[in-house]
Each structure stands twice: as C-alpha cells, then as structure tokens.
Amino acid sequence: MRTGHPDMRISKLLLFFMLTCTFLPPSSPDPNDESCLTHLFQSFDDPNKNLHNWTKSTFSNPCSDFTSTLAGATCNNGRVYKLSLQNLDLRGSISPFISNCTNLQSLDLSNNSLAGPIPVELQYLLNLAVLNLSSNRLSSAIPPSLAMCAYLNVIDLHDNTLTGTIPPQLGSLVRLSVFDVSNNKLSGPIPASLGNRTGNLPAFNASSYAGNKDLYGYPLGPMKSKGLSVVAIVGIGLGSGLLSLVLSFTVVCIWLRSKEQKRAAEQEGKIPQLMPDY
Numbered sequence: 001m002r003t004g005h006p007d008m009r010i011s012k013l014l015l016f017f018m019l020t021c022t023f024l025p026p027s028s029p030d031p032n033d034e035s036c037l038t039h040l041f042q043s044f045d046d047p048n049k050n051l052h053n054w055t056k057s058t059f060s061n062p063c064s065d066f067t068s069t070l071a072g073a074t075c076n077n078g079r080v081y082k083l084s085l086q087n088l089d090l091r092g093s094i095s096p097f098i099s100n101c102t103n104l105q106s107l108d109l110s111n112n113s114l115a116g117p118i119p120v121e122l123q124y125l126l127n128l129a130v131l132n133l134s135s136n137r138l139s140s141a142i143p144p145s146l147a148m149c150a151y152l153n154v155i156d157l158h159d160n161t162l163t164g165t166i167p168p169q170l171g172s173l174v175r176l177s178v179f180d181v182s183n184n185k186l187s188g189p190i191p192a193s194l195g196n197r198t199g200n201l202p203a204f205n206a207s208s209y210a211g212n213k214d215l216y217g218y219p220l221g222p223m224k225s226k227g228l229s230v231v232a233i234v235g236i237g238l239g240s241g242l243l244s245l246v247l248s249f250t251v252v253c254i255w256l257r258s259k260e261q262k263r264a265a266e267q268e269g270k271i272p273q274l275m276p277d278y
C-alpha cells in the first residue's frame, strides 16, 4: 500500500506537531493537582493570609511551564513538583489528598504549627525525594509505608510530638542521606536497619535521635532500666530507716519526759498530803 512520498509524510508529521504545539496549551490542567491543592488549602488554617494567592480559580491550572501562580509551588511539565511552604505559621493539618500531587518530589512544610498525623497516603508519592515536616505539632506514629517512597533522600521530622516506635522498614530506603527524628516523643529500640546501617549506606549519628525520652539502642545508649535505679533504692531505704529511727527516738523521749513530769507532779501532790500542817 502506498501512503505517499516519504518527504510528504515527514512534512505532514511536522505540520501535525506544529499544529498541536500551537493549539494545545503549554501545560494542560491536571485533575490530580487540582484535587491535591484544593484539599490541602482546605486543611490548612492560614491566619496570616500567607497563602492569599491560593485561590480556587488557580487550583485547576496552577502551572504555566516552570513557574506556578501559587506562592510556594514550583512546576515541571505542567505539574506541581515542589511545595515549599515553610515558615508561614500555617495551622490545621496535612490533607491525605496530598497524595494526588503525584509528581511531587519535594514537600517542605517545616516550621509551621501543623497538627494531626503524617498522612499514610504519602506512600503514593512515588517520586518524593525530600520530606521536611520538621518544627510542627505533628502527632501519632511515623507511617511505616513511607518506605514505599523509594527515592526518599531526606526525612526530616525533628521537633514534633510524634509517638510510637521508629518503623524498621525505613531502613530499606537506600538513598536516605538525611534522617532526623530528634525532639519527639518516640519510644522503643532504634531499628538496626537505621541505627547501625551496613555497607556504604550513610549512617546517622545520635543527633538524629536525641530528645526522645524513651528511645534507646545504638547510636543512643542502652535501654534505661524501668523504675528506680539501685542507688535510688538504697538511698530511699537508708533515708527512711534513719527517719523512722529519729521518729521513734523522739516518741520515746516525749513519752519518757511526760512520764517523768507525771511522776514529779504526783510527788508534788503527795508531799503536801504527807506534810503535817504547822
């Protein structure tokens, strides 16, 4: 079958590309980004109106090439790939719909007052390389499913109120070069997969884990013995022994003295009776 001269086909192809480039907008709106941004904005509380130009009309098309019309957002190929919303005094929480920003590579919400849990839905952000949620009021456990984000380089969760244990699964993130969970309320053993990384994987020192009262194991110290130390028990034993000795001695003294006084009084009373009147 003949489809025309090869040169003609190539020029037709060129014409087609030229037409599509002319008539398609440089970045087509993405329904996922729209859903992500809409819900994220709803879950944030922004008392200082730092996100004043995050308006509903911009969510459907937040990108024009590399620049975004939204403060803190950066685009690539018409998709949001970076959200840098640090130091904005944001309150509220992080919407699970963050997972709809599927091209996100960097999420920095650090140094705000965000509360609630770290959404487990972050596991769907398969391109995520940087996660900085430090200096917030985030609570609950660190989701083990974060280990699904295989490109994670940075997990910075310091200065929050996270509880529970550190998921050992995070040790499987071979690209991880920064890991900081210091100053939280984490407990339990530091997984060897993170605390004592083998091979040429970057290791994390004690400063990554410091400030968690009930966290233990290398590179921190061993488990603190529950309850009182031996010194404290001996001290309390000796102290209370001495105290009861002093107390009983005092009681005996008082008893003896009052007995003596009684006897003296009795003798004083007896003397006038025995003595004849002159």
Ligand SMILES: *[C@@H]1O[C@H](CO)[C@@H](O)[C@H](O)[C@H]1NC(C)=O
Pocket (backbone or CB within 6 Å): 053, 068, 069, 070, 071, 072
């Ligand atoms: C929104 O704010 C950012 C930074 O404050 C700015 O770069 C951007 O141009 C603003 N967008 C609009 C539509 O005003």
Ligand SMILES: *[C@@H]1O[C@H](CO)[C@@H](O)[C@H](O)[C@H]1NC(C)=O
Pocket (backbone or CB within 6 Å): 087, 088, 089, 111
């Ligand atoms: C955190 O944000 C506040 C403003 O909300 C700013 O004054 C402070 O310097 C920031 N801290 C850091 C470590 O960036």
Ligand SMILES: *[C@@H]1O[C@H](CO)[C@@H](O)[C@H](O)[C@H]1NC(C)=O
Pocket (backbone or CB within 6 Å): 086, 087, 110, 111, 132, 134, 135, 154, 156, 178
């Ligand atoms: C995370 O954010 C905090 C505060 O904005 C900053 O000081 C820190 O360097 C960031 N962490 C990393 C690993 O870049």
Ligand SMILES: *[C@@H]1O[C@H](CO)[C@@H](O)[C@H](O)[C@H]1NC(C)=O
Pocket (backbone or CB within 6 Å): 205, 206, 207
């Ligand atoms: C721990 O590692 C950090 C960098 O990850 C470094 O800045 C710091 O000096 C180290 N601290 C100690 C005690 O080695």
Ligand SMILES: *[C@@H]1O[C@H](CO)[C@@H](O)[C@H](O)[C@H]1NC(C)=O
Pocket (backbone or CB within 6 Å): 192, 196, 198, 218
């Ligand atoms: C850390 O790993 C090394 C071998 O890779 C091992 O000899 C050492 O005992 C481990 N330390 C702890 C505290 O688990």
Ligand SMILES: CC(=O)N[C@H]1CO[C@H](CO)[C@@H](O)[C@@H]1O
Pocket (backbone or CB within 6 Å): 031, 032, 035, 096, 097, 098, 099, 100, 121
């Ligand atoms: C379009 C889309 O991907 N929607 C998803 C957005 O995120 C929520 C919460 O994770 C999902 O339930 C939706 O399927």
